[in-house]
Amino acid sequence: MxxxxxxxxxxxxxxxxxxxxxxxxxxxxxxxxxxxxxxxxxxxxxxxxxxxxxxxxxxxxxxxxxxxxxxxxxxxxxxxxxxxxxxxxxxxxQGHIILHHHQLMASWADLEKAVRTGRPVRARSSLQDDEARRHFLLGMFNLAMGLAPRVAAALNLTGRRRLLDLGGGPGTYAIHFCQFQPDMQAVVFDLPGTRPFAEDTIARFGLSDRIKFVSGDYLETPLPGRYDMIWVSHILHAENPANCRRIIRKAVDALDAGGSLIIHDFFLHDTLDAPLFPTLFALNMLLGTEGGQAYSQAQVEVMLKEAGLQRIERLPLDSPNDSGLLIGYRSS
Missing domain, CATH: 1.10.10.10 (Winged helix-like DNA-binding domain superfamily/Winged helix DNA-binding domain)
Structure with missing residues (x-):
């Protein structure tokens, strides 16, 4: 040695x-x-x-x-x-996200099985029991509460009046964007089981008159209305490439001319082997989804361009887990 x-x-x-x-x-x-x-x-x-x-x-x-x-x-x-x-x-x-991590540990002990079969070994969070769903939703809320003010400051929200928070969970980002832009109205679109927590959270911030919750599945349900800004946070990593393209195309179809689509996710480097957290998060998606994975910025850029978006750019974001912002615009 x-x-x-x-x-x-x-x-x-x-x-x-x-x-x-x-x-x-x-x-x-x-x-x-x-x-x-x-x-x-x-x-x-x-x-x-x-x-x-x-x-x-x-x-x-x-x-x-x-x-x-x-x-x-x-x-x-x-x-x-x-x-x-x-x-x-x-x-x-941050205890709820830590308890969510605890609930993931049993599946991580079966990583070898998932690698051999290429199949998930746990149910997705939306299918788990009430306690697991509560820790997941509250964990996402607590994390977003720390990051959302920085995201709102990093984005140019001037003139944006109609927001869709796609798969928005409790609506944390919609809440902060509406606080930052007083003229903004928002729709939080997510699965029916999320509605009680989302509506309670929105009400606690006094924004029930400006933010509405609409139930649906972003893969199967038509998106309601039209928007000049669509926020897609931590959705793509749970889906396979074909579904990611489908989600992005649906979002672009609901976007007004000149509107922006913002992707918030854990972006890999183009070599796919860094940063560390997104590489490990890809394994977490292997354990819990049929086709989810972490994507590189280049991979998502291609999807945005294929859907017809232009002026695609990466915005700087100081986040605790290497998440990033990618924004594209629909031509006027």
């Missing part, structure tokens, strides 16, 4: 799920929420969670080693990061 090589990196990769499971357990137990803004002993936290004190001490010490908790004099406290993102009382709580 060359002196500069050792198996440490590989062993670290192989065992990294231990840290993942410790984080997931902390979130599932409500440990970070129990600590809140206080410093508490392991015994206090165990009593609050109705859990075993010895086991809670072991978990909390591991979370200290992971820099998710601080410890001083036998008292444990949240770090700034944990208080901001892992305490359920925080407006920037």
């Amino acid at each position: 060359p002196p500069t090589l050792n198996p440490g990196r590989l062993l670290g990769l192989s065992g990294s799920y231990w840290q993942t499971c410790a984080l997931h357990a902390g979130v599932k137990l409500g440990l970070f929420t129990a600590i809140g803004r206080h410093a508490r002993s392991a015994e206090q936290v165990a009593a609050m969670m109705d859990a075993d004190p010895r086991a809670v001490t072991m978990l909390m010490n591991a979370l200290v080693a992971m820099a998710l908790l601080k410890k001083e004099g036998g008292q444990y406290a949240n770090t700034d990061e944990s208080r901001l993102f892992l305490d359920e009382s925080s407006e920037t709580y």
